[in-house]
Amino acid sequence: MKRIYVKEEWCLGCHLCEYNCAFANSGMTDMVKALRGKTIYPRIQVEQDENGVTYAVSCRHCTDPVCVKSCIAGALSKKDGVIEIDHSKCVGCLTCVLVCPYGAVIEDGSGVAQKCELCMKNSCGAPACVKGCPNGAIVYEERGEAE
Amino acid sequence: MKHYVIIGNGVAAAGCIEGIRSVDSEGSITVISAENHPVYCRPLISYYLEKKTDLQRMNYRSESFYKDHGVTVLYGKTADRIDADARQITLNSGEVLPYDALCCCTGSSPFVPPMQGLDTVQSKFSFMTIDDTLALENAVMPDSRVLIIGAGLIGLKCAEGLHNRVKSITVCDLAPRVLSSILDDRCAALMQKHLEKNGISFILGTSAKEFQGNHVIMQNGAEVDFDVLVLAVGVRANTALVKNAGGSVSRGIAVDDACRTSLADVYAAGDCTEYHDISSDTVKVMALMPNAYMQGHTAGVNMAGGQAVFDNAIPMNSIGFFGLHCHTAGSQREGCEMYEESDESHIKRLFVKDDRLTGFMLIGHMHRTGIYTALIRNRTPLSSVDFARLKIEPQLAAMGSAYRDKVLKGAV
Numbered sequence: 001m002k003r004i005y006v007k008e009e010w011c012l013g014c015h016l017c018e019y020n021c022a023f024a025n026s027g028m029t030d031m032v033k034a035l036r037g038k039t040i041y042p043r044i045q046v047e048q049d050e051n052g053v054t055y056a057v058s059c060r061h062c063t064d065p066v067c068v069k070s071c072i073a074g075a076l077s078k079k080d081g082v083i084e085i086d087h088s089k090c091v092g093c094l095t096c097v098l099v100c101p102y103g104a105v106i107e108d109g110s111g112v113a114q115k116c117e118l119c120m121k122n123s124c125g126a127p128a129c130v131k132g133c134p135n136g137a138i139v140y141e142e143r144g145e146a147e
Numbered sequence: 148m149k150h151y152v153i154i155g156n157g158v159a160a161a162g163c164i165e166g167i168r169s170v171d172s173e174g175s176i177t178v179i180s181a182e183n184h185p186v187y188c189r190p191l192i193s194y195y196l197e198k199k200t201d202l203q204r205m206n207y208r209s210e211s212f213y214k215d216h217g218v219t220v221l222y223g224k225t226a227d228r229i230d231a232d233a234r235q236i237t238l239n240s241g242e243v244l245p246y247d248a249l250c251c252c253t254g255s256s257p258f259v260p261p262m263q264g265l266d267t268v269q270s271k272f273s274f275m276t277i278d279d280t281l282a283l284e285n286a287v288m289p290d291s292r293v294l295i296i297g298a299g300l301i302g303l304k305c306a307e308g309l310h311n312r313v314k315s316i317t318v319c320d321l322a323p324r325v326l327s328s329i330l331d332d333r334c335a336a337l338m339q340k341h342l343e344k345n346g347i348s349f350i351l352g353t354s355a356k357e358f359q360g361n362h363v364i365m366q367n368g369a370e371v372d373f374d375v376l377v378l379a380v381g382v383r384a385n386t387a388l389v390k391n392a393g394g395s396v397s398r399g400i401a402v403d404d405a406c407r408t409s410l411a412d413v414y415a416a417g418d419c420t421e422y423h424d425i426s427s428d429t430v431k432v433m434a435l436m437p438n439a440y441m442q443g444h445t446a447g448v449n450m451a452g453g454q455a456v457f458d459n460a461i462p463m464n465s466i467g468f469f470g471l472h473c474h475t476a477g478s479q480r481e482g483c484e485m486y487e488e489s490d491e492s493h494i495k496r497l498f499v500k501d502d503r504l505t506g507f508m509l510i511g512h513m514h515r516t517g518i519y520t521a522l523i524r525n526r527t528p529l530s531s532v533d534f535a536r537l538k539i540e541p542q543l544a545a546m547g548s549a550y551r552d553k554v555l556k557g558a559v
Contacts, residue, residue, distance in 0.1 A: 006555050049544040050533060055551070057543055060559045069162070069444065070437030072190045073200070074207040089204050091194045094513055095437060095465040098474045101524075102554060103515025103541055111470065143558055 001081030002142050004044075004116070004127055006055045010137035011046070013054030017129035017138060018042035021058075024119055024128035041109045043116040044129050044138075056129065056138055059083060059104040059116040067096040067105055067115075084117045149174035151450055152236060152244055154226045154388065155252030156180035157189060158436055159417025159443035161207055163250045164216050166447020166455070174451065176218045177244060179236075181225045184277055185212070190436055192280040196308030202277070229392040231410040248450035251389055251400060251408070251415040252443060255382035255434055264358035271376040274305045283309075286375050290314045294363065294371055296355065297379030298325040300466060305377055306347050307468050317371055319350040329464050329475045334508045337494055338473060345469040384419045384432055397421055399432040404458040406446035414450055416442035426461040426477035426505050426523050433462045459524045465513075474516045477506030477523040486538050497538060502528050515541040 022040035023031045044058035061083050068076045068083060075089035076096060092112040096105040108114040118140075119127045130140045151167055153160045156178050164176060186207045194200045213220055221238070228237045235245045257273040265271070272283045283305075287293065291313040295302045298320035306316045320327070324335035325342065339349060353367035363371050384399040395401040395409035399421030406414045417439035421432045441457045448455035463476035471492070479485075483500040493511030497504060497519070504522040518541035521527075533545035543551055553559070 001558075003558065005557075008551075047542050047544040049548070049551075050536070053548075055555065057555065060554060062559050066437075069440045072436045073188050073205075089200070091191060091199050092467070093190070093465055094467070094472060094474070096517075097513055098463060098465040098476065098516050099437065099520055100515075100517035101521035102543065103518045105517070106515075107513055111467075111472075143556075 001061070002118075002140050003061055003081075004058055004118070004130065005139050005141065005143060006057075007137045007139065008053050008055040010135045011054045011056065012135050012137070013046055013048060014134065015046050016132055016134060017044050017056050018046060020128040020132035021116075024122050024124040025114075027122070039109065041106055041114070043104075043106060043114055045103075045106075057102060057104060058129065060102055061118075066099045066101065070095050070099045082118055082120055083115065084121065085113060085115060087112065149247040149451070150245060151176045151248050151250070152246040153178045153250045153252055154236070155254055155417070155419075156182065156184075156186055156220065157252055157254050157417060157439065158186065158207060159252035159254075159439040159446075160250070161186045161212075162440040162443025162445075163252060163414075163416060163447040163450070164213075164218055164443075166444035166449075166453075167451045168216050168447075169444075170448055170451035170453040172217075174247075176216065178213075178218055178220045179224050179226050179238065179244075180220050180222050182276060182278070183222050185210075185220070187277060188436075189275070190304070192274065192277060193304035193308035195277075195280055196284060196305070196312065197310075205277070226388055229388050229410070229413065231392050231394070231413055234412060247412065249413045250406075250443070250446045250450060251413065251419060252417045252439075253385035253388060253415075253419040255384050255418040257378060258381045258383045259378050260380060262355050262358060267360050268358050268376050269360075270374060271378060274301055274377055274379050275382070283375070283377065284312075287313050288374075291374045292372060293317070293375045293377065294319070294373035295377040295379055296320075297377075297381065298322065298349065298351065299328055299379065299381065300326065300464065301382075302377065302379035303342065303347075303468060304466070305379060306342070310346065310469075313375075315348070316346070317348045317350060317373070319353065319355070319365065319371075321352070321354045323352040325349070325351070326466075326473075329462075329466075330473070330508060331479065331496070333489075334473075334494055334496065334510055337492075337510055338468065338471065341471045342468055382418070382434060384421070384434070386419060389413065389415060397430075401430075402442070404445075404456040405449050406442050406457065407449070414446035416446045422460055423458075424461055424478065425459055425526065427480060431462075433460060435463065437463070461520075461523055463520060471511060472513050473511075474509045474513055475507065476516075476520045477504070479508075480505050499529065499534075502530050504529060504534075518542065518546075 021042040026034035028034035390396040400415040418434035445457040486497040498506040536545040
């Protein structure tokens with residue numbers, strides 16, 4: 001299964017992936033209209049360590065996903081390697097936020113959970129963070145699923 | 148071909164089915180379901196009252212779940228007896244079902260302490276099942292005054308669910324604070340204030356002395372008139388089947404980290420069990436839906452001859468009321484150190500003991516809290532991470548580059 005991986009050595013810490021993510025999932029066609037003046041709740045987040053190294057964190061689509069096992073609404077599932085949320089079933093209890101060890105499930109600003117679904121469900125069709133990264137620091141590739 | 152029998156049809160049972168099928172696609176699986184509903188999300192009954200979900204969407208799995216997993220469900224039936232030596236169970240209908248491996252997912256039942264005059268109350272309800280919920284929904288009117296006994300998770304979610312459907316809601320509890328099983332005084336006070344702001348009234352630190360029809364007199368002298376009574380004092384694990392079969396039972400059915408009971412080939416999972424909490428190093432009943440699934444799945448894998456353990460269980464709750472959310476996990480151990488930050492609408496309390504994070508309570512700011520939960524679950528030595536940074540904001544950046552390489556550069 002292809003997943004998103006980061007190359008710390010190439011990350012500029014520019015946060016563009018966060019904006020591309022928010023835009024790709026906004027359902028709008030104009031980036032300025034989608035994001036201008038708004039607080040964004042991206043599904044990928046740039047972190048910086050104590051040495052100034054930056055990198056982006058998004059859902060790992062775990063082999064044994066604790067979020068799926070913990071969802072009290074049966075809204076999270078793993079299909080063809082992708083962990084997705086059925087938003088019609090999610091009631092916003094945020095148990096998934098409480099259990100994700102990577103902090104990759106995010107409250108969306110309106111009280112319900114959201115997470116990276118590899119842009120499979122939006123019009124982007126391929127991860128917008130990867131496509132838009134100016135320095136190739138986020139890649140979408142096959143590295144084998146751990147047993 | 149193996150014969151698997153599961154008593155109960157809740158989330159632990161669903162986990163058990165999926166666990167069995169991850170190993171064995173051939174064996175027969177029979178589920179004994181007391182309730183006449185396919186597996187549903189029990190904690191969602193308050194969201195149903197709030198109209199944030201409906202019966203269809205409350206189903207935990209798809210319509211074809213049992214068919215897809217080759218499961219026969221016997222609806223409306225219960226198990227009367229386990230004969231562990233003969234490896235068979237007897238149903239209330241008299242039928243006898245043999246098994247090669249059995250899993251008890253019998254859940255818990257509402258506990259109602261004796262209260263004087265309770266039998267004089269006509270309109271009284273528990274709040275555990277879909278059927279309870281539909282009956283309660285049917286009983287409340289826009290001008291109803293509701294009294295809820297119990298300010299725990301069930302009672303308060305019921306209050307939130309009914310809030311827009313009734314005239315008034317009063318919640319009482321013997322404990323001096325709300326959510327006493329998961330919050331300390333300070334955190335509970337913040338949550339109580341928020342609930343009161345949303346129109347919920349409280350009578351705390353006292354219990355009902357006597358009911359006289361639709362009127363109750365409390366031990367502290369307070370009196371309340373009500374139209375509908377909800378009993379949400381607490382729950383008790385359903386342990387009788389295993390106990391009567393000679394299995395080891397205390398407050399719950401005793402299970403090890405493979406979810407085995409003390410009876411051969413008998414497993415148990417979910418709210419009926421008691422098991423090891425690694426955050427407090429004690430054995431307790433942790434009636435939590437995520438744990439129920441994980442136990443069920445673990446039991447299922449082992450029943451089918453695979454190998455699985457659930458050996459990092461901790462209590463944890465994610466719960467919100469009227470837009471104010473709360474995350475708690477682990478334990479506040481005696482002699483622990485506490486890190487705190489707070490303002491009027493949010494609070495964060497982290498509990499540290501012996502170089503480990505053992506628990507936390509967070510209200511109002513729920514960003515990436517799973518990173519804290521993982522510190523408890525993995526028993527990560529805090530001296531191996533940058534805890535000064537983590538305290539302020541959960542982040543992988545404080546976990547060290549080796550951990551980061553592992554989780555961000557390869558499949559996990």
